[in-house]
Amino acid sequence: MGNLIVRRVTQMLLIMLTVSLLLFAIFDSDQFREKAAVAELGGFGVATLSADDYHEWLEKKGLNERFLARYGRWLESVLHGDMGQSIEKDIAVSVLLKESLTNTGILAFFVFLIMIPVSLTLGVLAGMNTGSPLDRVISIVAVLTTSIPQIATAVLLTVILALGLGWVPTKSAMADGWSFRGLVLPLLTLLLYDIGYLVRMTRAAMTEVMASQYIRTAVLKGLPYRRVILRHALRNALIVPVTLIFLELNGLLSQVVVVEVFFQYAGFGRMLFDAANFGDLQVLQAATLVAVCVAVGSQLLSDAAYVFLNPRVRFT
């Protein structure tokens, strides 16, 4: 296990280094410099500058500095814990990152809090009784919610719950401070999709287990059905869903881009979207580091859970 952790962390650091270098390289182009100029002066403003004045402007903004020098300086300050300044929002990246991660963290917390019990219960119920009316209903609903793209779910929910019934605000900007009502729409949008997905996976795993020899043996042996399910079936059926739940942690990070941008929830996804649109390099870099961290971290957790649940597997 210790070995695994060391390997994963090394892997993570290498990925971080590569990705950040790549991002820097992409942004070290005349095209990006022009993007930065347009972001600051506007297309009409840049068009008034003569070539010399344009270069002087770049010089003044430190955008003409050599690539490696800039990268080296950035790397050094990151190692010292300073992630730089957002050009667009004019605040420290660390502050921005902390706030947006907190907001996305709250959203993710509620997603998991509701998703795990609901989808495991429904998935197990469906998988236990494959082919029964209950299974049919659960499966059809699950297919339906996963087949609608989140952006469509978001519109649908807004029309029904916010504009129609007026129960919740249309957008989750939460201008008057944090409110749970504002969280409802993004939360539901994420839940509908994620629960459907996890229910289907749990159901499939449960069905497979229920059809296996050892369950049949246990039933034929005369063990009480309840005991067969709880002691024999569940533990094996949950291996796949549990690893998926950990991987979902990473999946959520990309799902929130759509949902947070649509509902204007000030989380990680929206920050990433804004930064990419504006060309806010330092924010993008920091966000990428976080994303890599979450990706590798969730994989590590998922591996650990797998080992824990399935004694046949050992990572060395």
Next chain:
Amino acid sequence: MNEHSLLPRLRDQLHGGRMDRREFIRFATLLGVAAGTAYAMAGMSAPAMASSTLPFPAAEPGAKRGGKLRVGEMVARMEDPATYNWNEMANQTRPILEYLTLVGPDNVVRPMLIESWKPSADLKTWTLQVRSGVMWHNGEELTAEHVAWNIRRWSDPALGSSNLGLSTFAALTEYTGDKDSKGRAVRRPLKNGVEVQDSRTVRLNLAKPVLSVAEDCGEFCTLVVHPSFKPPLSHNPIGTGPYTLVELRVGDRCILKRITKTTDGRDFHYWGGDVFLDEIHFHHYEQENQTAALASGSVDAIYELPVEQIELARSIPGAQILSVETAQTLCCRMQVDVKPFNDIRVRRAVVKAADNGAIKKLVFGEHGSVAANFHVAPIHPEYFPLPLQVRDVAGARQLLKEAGYENGIDLNIVVGNNDGPWQQAACEALRDQVKEAGINLAVTVVPATKFWEIWTKVPFGATSWAHRPLGTMALSQAYRTGASWNESHFSDPEFDKALSEAEATIDVPTRKARMQKVETILRDAAVVIQPMWRPVFILASARVHGYKAHPARQMQLTKVWMS
């Protein structure tokens, strides 16, 4: 009264019926006549103003003090007012910093931080009288030096301000004779262009006659900053307006509060009379989300109501939909020196195959008005009506054949939707129309920010042009040989000459007659397909009073109040 020598002629024209009243008011105010007086001369009742010396409308009876206004718009950075490139930036700043002049919702310009302006007979020397009793937030009084410092800054070619595209500030620069590495002529500020005569008087000595000095001083990048200004403005905003910045979170919120004390601890006195709101809050909502935000009561007013959301807005109980006609437009322009557009037959074929009226109707329905490919709008005082061009598909085919494209031609138009998705809709409508003439037009949609990186470079592009109070302003910025914003690379000495003549002509019938030539040259050169002049809609809840739609989309909130 010491009036401008051209004024009697204007009055003659008005009484002789050669000029309509609106035109008279527009021109008379440009020549330094107070708007109220101009309305009176024209025999029209002026909109009720607070007093003849203030640029604001009179307070409505029963106007209530206090409260906060929550505005939904995209909350933007506040870096340097002279290089602002979003209207939203100026909206957040306008209650803090102010203009030398204010262009009202009626499209008439009134003095703001200057008390009056006076042009010489040749329109080359302008005397600006600085308003007295204007207090900066730091307790200092506004002086002519401060004003001159700002104007010099706006005319500095190294600043990268779009102000340099305005005739007045362009006329405060001269060509050095050198060319930069891109082959463009280099400019430098004119020596002695801005002269401080005494503590209240600034004189502009322009390189050429300009009529639009007063209008230019009220354009959205000309907010007056204190000479101690260092960007970003949001760190230390010192202005003359009644509000100050309390908090700015880009992409989230911008909070403004009434200012009561100067930074040196004295009582702040606002020159502009009563101000009603205690606080103005800008809350970030993307353009397409603003109506929904107002519908659920999260904001009281929004920056702009997109045309496709008018139905939604009508369903909101009590909401006020306000609109105004503008000279904002979409120019689908072709670069005249890039293949295949260097062949005028190709350009003419595209223009002929397009049906401007149908595009306008599809995009804006009964709102807005059809444009006729020469970039002067009916609401411009010097507009000369040319007959609308009729769609001629067979003619377009014939032209293409002559140009050697018997089997049709593949073209690509780039659109950035900088002003909303309606631009894309217009291009797609154009695509379907020109198909009939054998032109396969592909529409490439790029993100708005991306578009501003390439707008001067793409051979065929759809650029949104903002409202300009005078028709010659846009022509001079976009079609004169070598102008910084000449995106079509159009260059015709005869056009340049005709335009300069029209610009220097104050006599309206003559000016209009001269515009006929200018407009005809541009139209016949088939440089742009310009389908429409777009209307602007805004939306506010029933509680908001005094919030008006403005042709240049300036949000003017100084006299707004909430019931």
